[in-house]
Amino acid sequence: MKNNLIAKNVQEMKGYVPGEQPNGKNVVKLNTNENPYPPSPKVLQKLKSIQAESLRRYPDPVCKTLREVIARKAGCSVGNVFVGNGSDEILALAARAFVDNDGAIGYVEPSYSLYPVIAELHRVSVIPIFTVRDFLLQMPKNYKVSLFYLTNPNAPSGVQYDVEFIKKFCIKMRSGVVLIDEAYVDFASEHALDLAFTLKNVLVMRTLSKSYSLAGLRVGFVFGNEELISALFKVKDSYNVDAIAQQLAIAAIKDEAYFRRIIRAVIAERERTVALLKQLGFEVLPSAANFVFARPPAPVRAEFLFKELKKRDIFVRYFPGKITGDGIRITIGTSNQMAKLFNAIQGIIERC
Numbered sequence: 001m002k003n004n005l006i007a008k009n010v011q012e013m014k015g016y017v018p019g020e021q022p023n024g025k026n027v028v029k030l031n032t033n034e035n036p037y038p039p040s041p042k043v044l045q046k047l048k049s050i051q052a053e054s055l056r057r058y059p060d061p062v063c064k065t066l067r068e069v070i071a072r073k074a075g076c077s078v079g080n081v082f083v084g085n086g087s088d089e090i091l092a093l094a095a096r097a098f099v100d101n102d103g104a105i106g107y108v109e110p111s112y113s114l115y116p117v118i119a120e121l122h123r124v125s126v127i128p129i130f131t132v133r134d135f136l137l138q139m140p141k142n143y144k145v146s147l148f149y150l151t152n153p154n155a156p157s158g159v160q161y162d163v164e165f166i167k168k169f170c171i172k173m174r175s176g177v178v179l180i181d182e183a184y185v186d187f188a189s190e191h192a193l194d195l196a197f198t199l200k201n202v203l204v205m206r207t208l209s210k211s212y213s214l215a216g217l218r219v220g221f222v223f224g225n226e227e228l229i230s231a232l233f234k235v236k237d238s239y240n241v242d243a244i245a246q247q248l249a250i251a252a253i254k255d256e257a258y259f260r261r262i263i264r265a266v267i268a269e270r271e272r273t274v275a276l277l278k279q280l281g282f283e284v285l286p287s288a289a290n291f292v293f294a295r296p297p298a299p300v301r302a303e304f305l306f307k308e309l310k311k312r313d314i315f316v317r318y319f320p321g322k323i324t325g326d327g328i329r330i331t332i333g334t335s336n337q338m339a340k341l342f343n344a345i346q347g348i349i350e351r352c
């Protein structure tokens, strides 16, 4: 319906569609890539100690202490770090900071479906690089954008592009900013952080939402040279990260031992999941993330499997479309959750 009070581009856009957040005790939720383990106990301890006084006042607008903790861990200086209200905020700020009105935004298609939504909001065009069934990426020719969002490992496939390829890609893209979205990199065996300090056009982004089990906290951060980082500071909202989030993020990042432990557990469960799916005849893409993309054996259809699992209160993610429509994306849960999933899948497959 037309409403002249609403901007044209907003009227025309569909908006981002997030994964379902079903309620209920017995739901097995494997659809939005949350970590199945609780956050570090140090986080809860810190939460309980928070004083009312620290809420009466505005939070630190530049997240100084949190950025120091992040910088120390990464071995860079505070000026190379920016913190956002979730990494989703940083994606939007990057569009604000690096894309002119006549510029364009690029990304791999399929990858994170928020990217084109951000472009629509900024009224700039998109030039996706299309991938195929294996999700591998070809080096583009005659390709130019102001900002490229590069999800690595890729979502929804879990496929990781190696650092050497990423480096060549970024060098080729030097007339624009490449933001490497490493939301899942803690589950992978290599990362591209060095590129943020050695190439002038590269930002590397991380989040506490997946590997640190803190999707509810909304903290993401990004590394880059001081010029790019300063541009993000210029365009951000005054107090973009709240006082509680800053304090709890510090507690989480400092508990390195716990972090390593839950990552190891997720990776071990992922390897078991991949093996079991293959035994059942699924085609599984190699995953460096905390989820797997699996194509069921004929005659089982992915959409049917997704719906049948949902009837049993097991939520996975189904993305219609040419490349993704024949598979489902399964977030790695606890052993118990995965056992329930496999039980259900076996039952469904036998009836097909």
Ligand SMILES: *Cc1c(COP(=O)(O)O)cnc(C)c1O
Pocket: 085, 086, 087, 088, 089, 112, 151, 155, 181, 183, 206, 207, 208, 209, 215, 218, 219, 220
């Ligand atoms: C989950 C996810 C994010 C969002 O992270 P937040 O820090 O929770 O905003 C960003 N990029 C990709 C590819 C993701 O899957």
